[in-house]
Amino acid sequence: MSAYLISLCRQVSDRERLEDCWANVAPAFKGVQAKPLVAYTPFEVLEGDGNFQGVVLFEFSSMEEARRWYNSAAYQEVKKLREGAADFDLLLVDGGVVSAAVQQMPQSHKG
Template identity: 40%
Template sequence: MSAYGFAHLRDRRPHPEILEYLERIQDTLDPFAGRFVIHGPPVEVVEGEWPGSMVLLEFPTLERARAWYRSPAYQEILHLRADHIDGDLLLIEGVGPDYDPRERAAKLRAQSRPR
């Protein structure tokens, strides 16, 4: 099951270390088959507010995503971004190709019935 690293980056401050981070991050992703799906383009907000930008990484599994984040190679460069961009990073497992939100609704409905 694919997994994702989702980053909401706010308050970006240009700095030479950010450029170094960008130059080095792909080498940390490659051993874990990680790839960029979204990398910070302006977003079109159609509901609510979205301050900042978005990054979405894809990995083959949640275990690979966790291993990437904890890897010495990524930990070595993490400060290059974190020292200059405030944000949040989440690792989350995706849904499979057969996912049906109606099934989820049925399960939630069954859980909410009084017993």
């Protein structure tokens, strides 16, 4: 089942270093089954505080493939370029739909 990496950029403190990261990230995806779906396109905040400046969404073939990419030496090297240049939240989510209410967000279930 597909998995999705959602990257939310909250703040940029060093644009030049961030652009260096962008310029060097492509090789980290070599041999990885990943497809960019959204990369810093215009967005509109419909709800929430909107405390972010950019959105990236990648589709991976599986959670395992996404974790393999994230933990790879190639990505970890590029990640060092980004660290300190911008604040990001990265989320990895499994594709699909959980239909039973009791199974949705089980950490908040009190029963």
